[in-house]
Amino acid sequence: MSSNFTLPLRWLALVFLLGATGCTTIQPPQRNHLDSSNARLAECAHWFAALDEAVSRNGVTDVAARRVVGFPYLRIDRFLAAMKDNAQGDAKVYRAWVERMRELDADGRRVEIANLPATGIVDMATVDRDEVILRAENCAAALLAADTSSPAAAAELYRRAFVADDYSTLKRALGLYELTRIPFYAGVSAWQDRTRQTFADAQQGKPPAHPVLRYVPPEIPVYTRREVSSILARASKHPLGLPQLTGQERNRLFATYAPIFEIETSGDPDRIGRLFWSSATTPQVDLSVSVVYRRLGYTRVGNRTLLQLVYTAWMPERPRDGSLDLLGGHLDGIVWRVTLAPDGEPVLFDSIHPCGCYHMFFPTPRLKPLPARQHILEWSFTPTTLPAIPETVRLRVAVQAGTHYLHDVSLSESTAGRKYRFAEYDELRTLPLPGGGSRSIFGPDGLIAGTERGERFLFWPMGIASAGAMRQSSTQATAFVGRRHFDDADILEKRFQLLDQAGPGNPGTANKSPDP
Numbered sequence: 001m002s003s004n005f006t007l008p009l010r011w012l013a014l015v016f017l018l019g020a021t022g023c024t025t026i027q028p029p030q031r032n033h034l035d036s037s038n039a040r041l042a043e044c045a046h047w048f049a050a051l052d053e054a055v056s057r058n059g060v061t062d063v064a065a066r067r068v069v070g071f072p073y074l075r076i077d078r079f080l081a082a083m084k085d086n087a088q089g090d091a092k093v094y095r096a097w098v099e100r101m102r103e104l105d106a107d108g109r110r111v112e113i114a115n116l117p118a119t120g121i122v123d124m125a126t127v128d129r130d131e132v133i134l135r136a137e138n139c140a141a142a143l144l145a146a147d148t149s150s151p152a153a154a155a156e157l158y159r160r161a162f163v164a165d166d167y168s169t170l171k172r173a174l175g176l177y178e179l180t181r182i183p184f185y186a187g188v189s190a191w192q193d194r195t196r197q198t199f200a201d202a203q204q205g206k207p208p209a210h211p212v213l214r215y216v217p218p219e220i221p222v223y224t225r226r227e228v229s230s231i232l233a234r235a236s237k238h239p240l241g242l243p244q245l246t247g248q249e250r251n252r253l254f255a256t257y258a259p260i261f262e263i264e265t266s267g268d269p270d271r272i273g274r275l276f277w278s279s280a281t282t283p284q285v286d287l288s289v290s291v292v293y294r295r296l297g298y299t300r301v302g303n304r305t306l307l308q309l310v311y312t313a314w315m316p317e318r319p320r321d322g323s324l325d326l327l328g329g330h331l332d333g334i335v336w337r338v339t340l341a342p343d344g345e346p347v348l349f350d351s352i353h354p355c356g357c358y359h360m361f362f363p364t365p366r367l368k369p370l371p372a373r374q375h376i377l378e379w380s381f382t383p384t385t386l387p388a389i390p391e392t393v394r395l396r397v398a399v400q401a402g403t404h405y406l407h408d409v410s411l412s413e414s415t416a417g418r419k420y421r422f423a424e425y426d427e428l429r430t431l432p433l434p435g436g437g438s439r440s441i442f443g444p445d446g447l448i449a450g451t452e453r454g455e456r457f458l459f460w461p462m463g464i465a466s467a468g469a470m471r472q473s474s475t476q477a478t479a480f481v482g483r484r485h486f487d488d489a490d491i492l493e494k495r496f497q498l499l500d501q502a503g504p505g506n507p508g509t510a511n512k513s514p515d516p
Contacts, residue, residue: 027070027160029153033143041146044139048072051109051136054123060115061444062429064474065104069160071147073140075104076161077474079298079305082489083240084161096239098148098157102140109136111429114438166446166477166485167463175461184462185376185481192381195360195405199383202398202408210264210401214417215272215290215313217394220255225391228256228344232307236342241305242298254294254422257309257338257346260394260412261292261420264401269332272313274423275441277433282330282450283441285316290418295425295473299339301493309338310473312354312425319402326454331470332404336397339492341366346389347498351397351406352486355453355468356476359486362386362409367496378479380495384409425473446475 026034026049033045052072055061065075080100087097113121113132124132147153223231231253235243245253263270273287297308312335320328332353339348349362361380363369365388372379386409389395396412399405430438441448445465453468460467462480476486484491492498 028156029147029150030070030072030143033146038146040142044142045072047135047139048143051124051132054116054120055112056444058116058120059444060112060120060440062108062111062115062440063442063444063446063472064111064426064429065108066163066474067105067108068101068157070156071101071143071160073105073136073143074098074101074157075108076101076163077104078163078485078487079300079489080104080240081161081163082300084158088158090239093239098144100240100242102144105140106137107426109133111426111440114430115440117437165483166465166475167483168465169463171460172463175463177461177463180461181376181481184459185378188378188480192383195381195383195407198400198405198407199409203384203410208264208398210266210270212262212398213265213271215261215263215292215420216415216417217255217258217260217292218419218421221252222256223252223344225344228253228340229342232340232342232344235305235307243307250296251422254309254311257340258292258394258422259311259336259338260396260415260417261313261334261399262396263399263404266401267319269315269317269319270399270401270404272315272333272420275314275428275431277431277439277441279434280450282448283431285314285331287316290420291423292420293423293425293428297337297487298489299492300489301498304342306342306492307340309340310425311336311338313420314354315404318404321402326458327403327468329451329453329468331448331451333470334397334399334404334406335476335486337486341498341500348492348496349386349395349409352476352478353404354470354476355451356464356471356478356486357468358405359478359484360406361495363496364388366499367492368499370495370497374482377482378484379482387411442472446472 030045030048033041034049036042036045065077068074068076080097083093083097087094110133113129121127121129121132126132147157231243231245231249235241238244261272263272265271268287271287272290272292273285274289274291275283276286278284293312293314295310297310299306299308312333314331314333317330318328318332335352335354337350338346341347345366347364347366350360352359359381361382362384363382364386369380369382389411393411393413394415396410397406398408400407429440429442431441432438443449447466448470451470452466455468456466459480464477464480474487478484478486
């Protein structure tokens with residue numbers, strides 16, 4: 001695209017307003033670029049401000065990764081935030097760190113521009129979405145080049161390279177958290193005790209309360225552990241430890257470790273399916289096709305990055321059990337995560353519901369549990385442990401009807417059942433609308449509108465916005481007592497010690513930093 005881009009009158013008014021208010025919402029170095037004598041930098045800084053305003057005004061902000069204040073071409077997630085110290089001390093890691101933040105912003109921009117209504121695209125002085133994307137890429141390159149050569153900009157980047165947690169300190173203060181957390185923790189502990197008993201009953205052969213539907217992975221060739229180890233060994237050569245997977249490798253990796261879901265089924269609310277937009281204001285579930293959504297994740301142990309495979313199955317609802325039921329509502333689901341050691345062996349499985357609730361850990365013998373840092377704290381609830389997982393065996397995840405609580409996790413050699421399909425979790429950020437265009441199922445706050453639960457009126461002193469509502473993977477707070485997120489980069493090493501051969505870059509020791 002040519003550089004003689006002209007801002008429409010609406011954005012000229014915005015530019016004037018930014019100058020009149022001292023750019024209170026835009027921070028250096030972007031604020032400095034707004035007044036730069038370099039016409040190209042000034043133009044790009046104004047254009048990004050205009051694009052961000054259009055995205056915000058139309059409610060299509062994407063929070064899969066968070067924006068870095070003052071750097072409109074960068075976004076960050078909790079994994080990258082955890083790599084900040086490494087980046088400061090190693091130029092190679094720094095370049096990869098910034099490049100990854102650029103990739104996350106390009107991805108977020110793609111989603112936001114795709115979801116902008118036609119009027120929002122016209123407001124950017126074009127009718128072509130691809131042109132807006134290209135403009136964002138070109139301006140990002142110009143601003144990045146300028147900021148890379150500025151020590152002051154680098155200092156600002158390190159200072160702002162963080163992801164705020166998804167807890168409201170104000171709500172906790174108003175709710176007298178230090179006192180109210182005690183009865184809340186008692187309630188959590190009671191649920192954990194009941195869950196342990198439920199798992200014990202299942203392992204002793206207690207029959208299911210309803211017919212069971214068995215969902216098994218698609219027929220995709222799987223890898224041997226040796227093959228996975230080879231793929232992960234390549235990842236160790238990346239400055240951030242990230243695997244550079246081909247489409248086929250990614251497909252086969254997910255197939256290799258995919259779980260079997262056994263779901264007690266009393267009706268449609270207990271079936272899994274594909275999310276779609278209808279004329280309703282909240283997404284619906286198409287039960288004619290069984291779908292499991294997949295995405296990659298990463299965690300840090302010592303100086304290593306471990307690959308995580310995340311599987312999400314969606315259900316139409318958690319049925320309300322009477323008018324006083326605070327937990328029922330539209331949409332529900334199961335999130336299942338597999339964390340791989342560098343040799344390809346799964347060492348930890350954990351699960352939540354898409355609300356971030358009911359976090360359970362299922363360690364294998366290669367993990368040694370570490371004690372909680374405080375007495376009253378949700379730490380690493382483990383209803384059962386698992387043996388070492390043989391290559392030829394899958395894990396069976398058993399789910400109750402109605403509540404969709406997990407009630408057993410065990411090995412299974414049988415592959416019989418209803419086959420589910422894979423779909424990409426990122427598809428949920430740009431689902432097609434019936435009348436054309438697209439929209440994310442997640443709002444700018446990461447929540448899925450229309451999935452609110454009554455428990456939010458009771459649980460607000462714990463500081464979680466709309467407790468019980470379904471939410472985007474990057475916003476899943478998983479503890480009422482304490483602070484914990486599903487995508488915390490240190491979630492494994494704070495709670496477990498990986499029993500492994502020590503060596504260079506492979507310490508296998510626990511992080512000793514205090515729990516937040």
